Amino acid sequence: MKSLSNSLSGRVGSEYPIFGFSHSLDTTVAITRAGGVGIWGATRNTPAEIEEGLTFLHTNTAGLPYGVDLVIPPGMPDRDNRDEIEAAIPDGHKAFVEQIRTKYNVPADGLSGKRSRFVRSEEMARQQVDVVMDSGVQVLALGIGSPVWAIEPAKERGMTLVSLVGQPKHAERAIAAGADMLVAQGYDAGAHTGPVGTFSLVPRIVDIAGDLPVLAAGGVATGRHIAASMAMGAQGVWIGTAWLQCAEEHTAPEVMAKLAAAESADTVISRADSGKTLRQIRSNWTDEWEHPDAPKPLGMPYQDILIGDLLGQIDRHEVEPLMHSPAGQSIAYFNETTTVAEVMEGLVAETLATLASLT
Ligand SMILES: Cc1cc2nc3c(=O)[nH]c(=O)nc-3n(C[C@H](O)[C@H](O)[C@H](O)COP(=O)(O)O)c2cc1C
Structure with a gap:
């Protein structure tokens, strides 16, 4: 086997059946340009930012495939009304968050x-979703949730609909809702x-x-993992953690040091x-x-x-x-700053070598 291309990469128009998820537009572009399919995580972006981000991806990917990921969990409030949400937060929780702020001197x-x-x-x-539908992007991934009002217009436009699933029952629901591709995320x-x-x-x-x-x-970090994924019947892989230490990700140096030192546990x-x-x-946050x-x-x-303002302030004030x-858990495989192209090259070379060693 000399090439990693298969029916899936042929269908989406990429060189490799390797999808890469990132919240960084630069990483997303680099994944696509390195032969994969870059998927931009836009769930925390405003509609105006999504419009701008998708234009950036379109402009910088030279006709190669890319996509966007949204998270639309069921049971969220109808309206974007912060006062209503704040009024429902117990005082004890607010006091606990303030206690963390005081203990670590986080500027308000x-x-x-x-x-x-x-x-x-x-x-x-x-x-x-409206902005995504107007953008011409070809791949829409849904991280959590699959509401009909998001899926129907995507299907009408011939977009490839990707659903992330963590259990068999989620897969059955996603297929019934119209998914074209499933990400089995462990x-x-x-x-x-x-x-x-x-x-x-x-x-x-x-x-x-x-x-x-x-x-x-989930845990795909090397070509051996990719070969194993294919042996399990997957046609491709979907990777997030492996890009975190790439220069294109613009990760803060303090976080980069923690990622570089981390073992899976x-x-x-x-x-x-x-x-x-x-x-x-x-981190001290989880502790x-x-x-x-x-x-x-x-x-x-x-x-x-409850915690969103504080987390922003923690990052801004380092x-x-x-x-x-x-x-x-695949973070253990990545110990230094690198680039998307280097990661992709390593993955492809090792997958080909592993597959060759099996025959
Ligand atoms: C920093 C980071 C942020 C993520 N944010 C999202 C997200 O917003 N939406 C989503 O569908 N998946 C998100 N994921 C999960 C990825 O889409 C992907 O399923 C996962 O990273 C694959 O496993 P791996 O981390 O072992 O490579 C995120 C992953 C990472 C590492």
Whole structure:
């Protein structure tokens, strides 16, 4: 086998069946230009920023494939009304957050953070989807949730609809809703993740998916993982953590140092960032919320609003002990600053070598 191209890469028009997720536009462009499919995570961006970001991707990818990812969980409030959400947050939770601020001297600069600049609501999600529909982007990924009002217009426009799933029941729901491709994302993965490990998950999702292509995600860090994913029946892979130490990601130096030093067991799953289980680098932030006296994190979007301003201030004022990032267990494989092209080259070369060694 001399090339990694297959029916999936042929279908999306990329050189390799390697999809790369990132919140950085520069990383997304670099993944596409390196032969993969860059997927831009835009869930925390305003509709105006999404419009601008998708124009940037279109301009810089020279006709190569890229996509956008939104997160539209069910059960969010109808309206983007911060006052209503704040009024429902218990005083004890607010006092706990203020206690963290005082303990670490986090300046109250009056500005919000990416989790609190707007309320995750159906109103905002519909505006985000409208901009995506008008943009001409070809791939729409849905990280959580699959509402009909987002899927129908995407199907009408012939977009490729990708659903991230962490359990067989999610896969069945996504297929019924119209997904064209599934990402089987296991427990190892960075950010929001479910309870089932990648090895246990992928073959089951492949069986459920039938003719639909499946991408393996969660812990994919080397060509050996990619070859193993294909052996499990996946047609490609979907990777997030591997790009975090790339120059294109513009990660803060303090966070970069934590990522470089981390072993797999230095990532922990916490609800403290978003209210849902989110794998991240262990830090004083996660330790504070694990303390026996800490309150239980609230649900989404209440936790976003409770802690969003503080998280923004922690990052802006570089309060090192509390700085952190989502990251998966594959972080152990990445110990230094690199570039997207170098990561991609390494992945492809090792996958080809591994596949050749098996024959
Ligand atoms: C920093 C970071 C942020 C993420 N944010 C999102 C997101 O907004 N939406 C989403 O669908 N997935 C998100 N993910 C998950 C990725 O899409 C992907 O499924 C995951 O990173 C794959 O596992 P890996 O981290 O082991 O490579 C994020 C992952 C990371 C590392």
